[in-house]
Amino acid sequence: MSPQKKSEEFYKKLRGQLYETTNWPSEYLYKFIVPTDANKIKQIEDLFNNLGAVITTKESGKGTYTSVSVNLQMKDPDAVIAKYKEVANSVEGVISL
Template structure:
């Protein structure tokens, strides 16, 4: 989700899907891909710090990229979207899945 051209429309659609598919609060799985850079990975982890998140990282086969999976209980779809926006703002080149 390296912010799509019409990001507000994207987030509006995502919010609708989240409202339709889960009862809130609910566990949510975030997945991000970044160039393997310890600093960027730590920044992503820090954004979810103190939320009781379970964070797993896995380097690609050639080590160029790292996927960061974060499983965390979120209050509502707005909280989910807020974290996506925060990651996109703070970490350059992040890809959200």
């Protein structure tokens, strides 16, 4: 199975789970892991800038990776997924959790 098809199936499943478990609009917590690099962290922060997001970061024990948590109000699962895709397409090496 191609990575693109696998990705689309993942997002389809996520969309269904979000509709079933949450009343929208709702707060949503994004979690990303990136190699510790100020530019990559700033790229993620910039994608959520001016949206009222609360962003926290935490370096791993060895300082190799940084966890970026973003909490903000989202209107529906499609908006949540659109932001995941935007981050994945904009920040090289990012892992979405």
